[in-house]
Amino acid sequence: MLIEIELDTQHQERLQQLQEAWHQPLNQVVARLIDSAYTLEPSESAMTTMLASEAVLSRDWNTEEEEAAWAHL
Numbered sequence: 001m002l003i004e005i006e007l008d009t010q011h012q013e014r015l016q017q018l019q020e021a022w023h024q025p026l027n028q029v030v031a032r033l034i035d036s037a038y039t040l041e042p043s044e045s046a047m048t049t050m051l052a053s054e055a056v057l058s059r060d061w062n063t064e065e066e067e068a069a070w071a072h073l
Contacts (some may be wrong), residue, residue: 015029018033
């Protein structure tokens with residue numbers, strides 16, 4: 001299979017750095033990146049932490065003072 005993509009210079013350089021860091025040919029680096037993308041679902045503990053953080057931030061941010069400070073936006 002042949003897939004062609006165009007990358008900006010910054011992403012080309014980053015991909016080159018990954019190839020060098022992993023000591024693998026580019027096609028193996030890309031395959032590794034694709035494989036890792038399928039395992040990026042948040043873990044249960046990460047989800048719990050996110051929800052706990054949301055409650056704390058909500059308590060700190062949902063105040064009359066905050067509403068007044070952001071009212072002009």
